[in-house]
Amino acid sequence: MERFDVIVIGFGKGSKVLTSALAAQGRRVALVEKSDKMYGGTCPNVGCVPTKFLVNRAEMARIKGFASFEEKAAFYAQSIRDKKELREKILSKMFNTFGGNPNITLYTGTAKFVSPKEIEISGKDFTAAITADKIVIDTGSVPFIPPIEGLKECRCAYVSEGMLDLERLPKRLVVIGGGNIGLEFASFYRQFGSEVTVLQDLPEFFPNEDADVAAAVRETLAGQGIELVAGAKVLSVKNEGEGAVVRYAAGGEEKEAKCDAVLVSTGRVPNTRELNLGAAGVETTSRGTIAVDERMRTTASGIWAIGDVAGSPQFTYISQDDARIVMDDFKGGGRTSAGRNVPYSVFLAPPLSRVGLTEKAALAEGYKIKTAVIPVTGLPRSHVLGKYTGMLKAVVDADSGLILGAALYCEESHEMINIVTLAMNEKLSYTVLRDMIFTHPVMSEALNDLFAAIK
Numbered sequence: 001m002e003r004f005d006v007i008v009i010g011f012g013k014g015s016k017v018l019t020s021a022l023a024a025q026g027r028r029v030a031l032v033e034k035s036d037k038m039y040g041g042t043c044p045n046v047g048c049v050p051t052k053f054l055v056n057r058a059e060m061a062r063i064k065g066f067a068s069f070e071e072k073a074a075f076y077a078q079s080i081r082d083k084k085e086l087r088e089k090i091l092s093k094m095f096n097t098f099g100g101n102p103n104i105t106l107y108t109g110t111a112k113f114v115s116p117k118e119i120e121i122s123g124k125d126f127t128a129a130i131t132a133d134k135i136v137i138d139t140g141s142v143p144f145i146p147p148i149e150g151l152k153e154c155r156c157a158y159v160s161e162g163m164l165d166l167e168r169l170p171k172r173l174v175v176i177g178g179g180n181i182g183l184e185f186a187s188f189y190r191q192f193g194s195e196v197t198v199l200q201d202l203p204e205f206f207p208n209e210d211a212d213v214a215a216a217v218r219e220t221l222a223g224q225g226i227e228l229v230a231g232a233k234v235l236s237v238k239n240e241g242e243g244a245v246v247r248y249a250a251g252g253e254e255k256e257a258k259c260d261a262v263l264v265s266t267g268r269v270p271n272t273r274e275l276n277l278g279a280a281g282v283e284t285t286s287r288g289t290i291a292v293d294e295r296m297r298t299t300a301s302g303i304w305a306i307g308d309v310a311g312s313p314q315f316t317y318i319s320q321d322d323a324r325i326v327m328d329d330f331k332g333g334g335r336t337s338a339g340r341n342v343p344y345s346v347f348l349a350p351p352l353s354r355v356g357l358t359e360k361a362a363l364a365e366g367y368k369i370k371t372a373v374i375p376v377t378g379l380p381r382s383h384v385l386g387k388y389t390g391m392l393k394a395v396v397d398a399d400s401g402l403i404l405g406a407a408l409y410c411e412e413s414h415e416m417i418n419i420v421t422l423a424m425n426e427k428l429s430y431t432v433l434r435d436m437i438f439t440h441p442v443m444s445e446a447l448n449d450l451f452a453a454i455k
């Protein structure tokens with residue numbers, strides 16, 4: 001049995017960072033990835049990169065202003081083909097990432113535990129048994145499919161991965177689930193030219209935002225022609241010709257939505273199915289995620305878990321940060337996942353970006369707060385871009401002057417939010433951003449105005 005210093009299971013973002021860093025320290029690492037279509041993991045292949053590529057293309061489609069559906073469909077089909085080409089490029093770059101590094105062995109096969117220190121790998125035309133004293137699990141998550149009548153049989157129902165390869169632009173799209181995936185797809189399909197309905201089971205969209213921010217985003221999406229139905233119970237999905245009929249109950253009524261495609265975006269669950277965790281003594285939580293402590297250690301000594309499978313917030317940069325924590329733990333350091341500020345952006349048009357507490361959450365936590373809300377209209381950058389949609393909101397601790405959180409709903413907010421996060425991480429008073437010199441005309445200078453409005 002071949003012995004390594006570290007075995008890493010799953011080639012996600014965290015694994016990539018971890019494998020490179022460990023090999024650079026002279027450790028022998030085995031990286032096991034089950035699919036030759038998934039080197040690099042979800043993000044570059046079927047997650048962040050392809051979806052944001054399409055967000056960008058959808059904006060181009062909107063600007064081009066095609067008159068007919070046929071023209072829109074042709075531009076969309078070309079965008080999907082270009083996305084497929086991009087994936088091939090990224091895949092081969094990922095495959096070659098470790099090329100020639102004598103400290104790294106990449107296995108393409110499914111890993112399963114045989115004991116706490118031994119892994120069996122089943123590839124297309126080989127099996128292998130390997131061992132190490134340290135093992136890191138980074139096997140990500142898979143879509144959750146709700147038990148809706150007829151959904152499994154529906155010929156035009158997709159999860160995000162399948163939808164990303166669909167070359168036929170649906171005239172009408174029904175999205176089940178109004179979270180990050182559902183709303184991003186709704187937004188870019190609408191811009192490509194589809195009619196879109198989003199069915200959300202919760203009584204509201206953006207439940208983690210303050211009411212004013214949620215209302216601003218909802219109104220914009222509705223203004224763009226996206227039908228948002230909250231409190232919807234999806235009853236059945238049935239094939240009808242080339243398309244489908246989705247039956248749902250909302251507002252005390254039963255309704256039908258006919259469509260050419262159904263996107264199921266109802267959350268993602270940890271991917272532990274093939275790991276045989278029991279053989280390693282690795283326990284899972286009631287949510288099915290691998291139970292880890294703040295250093296990403298599992299319940300089995302010598303085994304760590306990172307990213308989606310460990311129940312961390314489902315973002316690529318968190319898989320990466322979890323890997324940093326494990327690296328630090330290997331060195332005996334004290335870095336932990338506790339109290340991390342986790343910013344995020346939902347790539348709508350414009351994007352909604354958040355970090356930290358909302359006003360309602362800060363009050364619920366007992367803070368004495370000051371807040372500011374400013375509109376996007378009137379900002380110099382808005383005039384440059386000709387885009388006036390959105391608002392910015394910040395919440396500050398009245399006692400210390402520290403920033404507790406911000407929601408930035410405007411063009412380029414996906415860049416700006418990182419500046420606010422930096423200020424929060426470094427425990428800077430809000431006055432630092434209020435008085436900082438920004439270049440001009442850029443969206444970030446709105447942070448001067450936002451924090452000047454704190455009352």
Ligand SMILES: Cc1cc2nc3c(=O)[nH]c(=O)nc-3n(C[C@H](O)[C@H](O)[C@H](O)COP(=O)(O)OP(=O)(O)OC[C@H]3O[C@@H](n4cnc5c(N)ncnc54)[C@H](O)[C@@H]3O)c2cc1C
Nearest residue numbers: 010012034041042047048111139140307308314315316319
């Ligand atoms: C459509 C979509 C859009 C997204 N957009 C964004 C975004 O804009 N920004 C953002 O930050 N996040 C986004 N995310 C979330 C982000 O992609 C994930 O949180 C992130 O990729 C998780 O990384 P990971 O390292 O945990 O796992 P993954 O990247 O999923 O890697 C896990 C790997 O393990 C492999 N594997 C599984 N089981 C085994 C086994 N038994 N043996 C060997 N290999 C195995 C899998 O094939 C996979 O390659 C998006 C996700 C989706 C689906």
Ligand SMILES: NC(=O)c1ccc[n+]([C@@H]2O[C@H](COP(=O)([O-])OP(=O)(O)OC[C@H]3O[C@@H](n4cnc5c(N)ncnc54)[C@H](O)[C@@H]3O)[C@@H](O)[C@H]2O)c1
Nearest residue numbers: 146177178179180181182200201265266267268314345346
């Ligand atoms: N921009 C980004 O960073 C980005 C983009 C896409 C995805 N992601 C990550 O991927 C993860 C998965 O995304 P997601 O959108 O699938 O999950 P999600 O948890 O964000 O949203 C799922 C939504 O589906 C709803 N839902 C569940 N069952 C339903 C049903 N039967 N009928 C109607 N609605 C139902 C839930 O209430 C929830 O609002 C997210 O947690 C996110 O972290 C991130």
